[in-house]
Amino acid sequence: MQSEHETYCVLIVEDDLAQLENLRVALSQQPGLVLEAYQTKTDVQQRFKQQLPDLFIADIILGSDKDAGFDLARELQSYQRPIPIIFLSERQSEFDIMLGHDLGAVDYLPKPVSLAVLQRKVTNILRLTKGSNHAVSQAPSDQTTSQLSGLVIDKPNLKAYWQNQLLALTITELEMLEQFAQQPAGSVISYQQLQAATQGVVERNTINTHICRIRQAFKQHSPNFDQIHNVYGRGYSWRDAN
Structure with missing residues (x-):
């Protein structure tokens, strides 16, 4: 996923302490990740002012705030820096999923979250992010597949x-x-x-x-x-x- 000296800052916000710990432990097994875990919207907002993450993983409902994760995504957009977001939520309506995409989600995963799937998603997203930082064009690689014209x-x-x-x-x-x-x-x-x-x-x-x-x-x-x-x-x- 990265060279020996590359690290990525992954910020996680989840109000349930047990779930937050499960996420932290699962992702800590992957090399090159610097994990920061928070439980409240306010703490994340303060952290944004100090340093922006390379990847943001957010529950949507934090405490009594039903749209906290969405609000934090909007705040990230205000910094005008493309930061990938993974939303984790029990909210699976078409409206919520569409809104999550509109707010910059590269994935929207249902709860309860499969930790193995999340690990894979994080690896792929950071590999993709790294590739985009060094891309010189939008041309496909030589290893392409499709049986469909165009x-x-x-x-x-x-x-x-x-x-x-x-x-x-x-x-x-x-x-x-x-x-x-x-x-x-x-x-x-x-x-x-x-x-x-x-x-x-x-x-x-x-x-x-x-x-x-x-x-x-x-x-x-x-x-x-x-x-x-x-x-x-x-x-x-x-x-x-x-």
Whole structure:
């Protein structure tokens, strides 16, 4: 993930002390991470004024404040520095997930959180962040895969391209999109495949929300994009444009 001398500051905020300790212990097993753990919105705000993290992991509800994590994300945006955010929350409505993405989330994980999945996400996000800091172009690497015309999945760099344009996707959305790219156009990608691709992070009732986000990422480059279709009761299918 990093060279011998590289370190990354990861700031975690979670009001439940037992859960906070579980998160801290799980991530402390990964080399190169400097972890800072907090329980309150005020403490995090004070820390932001002193030093910004390389990655921010936040519960959304802190104490009686139902939107504390969202508020802290907005505050991070005011510093005008791109800092990846992972939200952890029991709130899984389409509105909350969309809002989390709008506030800069690179992932939105449901509680109870799988610590193994979180470890993987943190590793990937920091690798991606490191890569973007040293990138000289938006060209894909040589190790790309896709059976779909116009779509390229650059898995080593955790990126996807549509007609040579970089798609704005979270890592979870990239994992879902990769399921389409691995099959010929017209194949049905089941709900179970999409869930498995994200290590179970995406719940059955939130798959549509993530698919909507994926479609919107394509529409940023192709306003008439309409290749991802729902297959009633089964999943989704990619259909080439006529």
